[in-house]
Amino acid sequence: NAGVTQTPKFRVLKTGQSMTLLCAQDMNHEYMYWYRQDPGMGLRLIHYSVGEGTTAKGEVPDGYNVSRLKKQNFLLGLESAAPSQTSVYFCASRHTGNNEQFFGPGTRLTVL
Amino acid sequence: RKEVEQDPGPFNVPEGATVAFNCTYSNSASQSFFWYRQDCRKEPKLLMSVYSSGNEDGRFTAQLNRASQYISLLIRDSKLSDSATYLCVVTLNDFNKFYFGSGTKLNVKP
Numbered sequence: 001n002a003g004v005t006q007t008p009k010f011r012v013l014k015t016g017q018s019m020t021l022l023c024a025q026d027m028n029h030e031y032m033y034w035y036r037q038d039p040g041m042g043l044r045l046i047h048y049s050v051g052e053g054t055t056a057k058g059e060v061p062d063g064y065n066v067s068r069l070k071k072q073n074f075l076l077g078l079e080s081a082a083p084s085q086t087s088v089y090f091c092a093s094r095h096t097g098n099n100e101q102f103f104g105p106g107t108r109l110t111v112l
Numbered sequence: 113r114k115e116v117e118q119d120p121g122p123f124n125v126p127e128g129a130t131v132a133f134n135c136t137y138s139n140s141a142s143q144s145f146f147w148y149r150q151d152c153r154k155e156p157k158l159l160m161s162v163y164s165s166g167n168e169d170g171r172f173t174a175q176l177n178r179a180s181q182y183i184s185l186l187i188r189d190s191k192l193s194d195s196a197t198y199l200c201v202v203t204l205n206d207f208n209k210f211y212f213g214s215g216t217k218l219n220v221k222p
Contacts, residue, residue, distance in 0.1 A: 001129070031208075033210070035212075040120070040214055041214055042116070042199065042212040042213050042214035042215060043156070043212040044212075045209055045210070045211075048208060048209065050208060058209060084140070090155055090156070099144055099146070099161065099203065100158045100161075101156075101210065103155035103157070104117070104155060105154070105155055106122075106154075106155055107217050
């Protein structure tokens with residue numbers, strides 16, 4: 001039981017490049033979330049999903065897209081990376097009726 | 113205005129001390145409240161939920177004051193291993209979105 005895993009752990013991009021961050025959970029959780037964490041800002045919600053095939057915008061969705069084609073996976077895409085997207089990205093999941101979120105180990109992204 | 117505000121600290125305390133953190137939230141419709149712990153360069157993990165009547169888990173006590181819109185975390189008999197950043201989290205009644213504070217850093221010194 002791996003819990004929540006994230007791929008990759010680290011990445012350096014050049015401005016304008018694209019990439020996809022993968023989040024996978026093996027706990028059969030319905031809810032999945034993508035956050036970014038910046039110094040002094042706390043975690044901010046980018047997008048979230050309440051179930052397979054559904055996604056919704058969070059607080060800071062601009063510049064990101066997401067997909068949840070399978071219940072266990074939640075993908076975060078950056079179509080054209082910008083230096084402002086340099087951050088640590090955390091994925092989380094939780095079960096319906098349980099408010100505890102389980103987080104992945106994070107992806108550290110630097111955009112030059 | 114931020115949904116959740118916390119004093120960033122750091123709070124530097126000796127082992128064995130009692131330390132308390134407060135967190136204020138702006139939306140009176142907030143329904144559920146939590147404290148998460150985050151170690152340096154690690155992911156956040158749930159420390160405890162905060163109930164209206166207050167709750168205690170070992171050395172940790174959490175309280176909610178709805179009238180003044182703040183929650184608190186009290187740590188008694190601090191251990192070196194308590195050194196971490198403590199995140200205050202609130203959610204509205206749909207439980208879809210969780211709002212995190214920026215965290216309060218605690219350093220427990222020998």
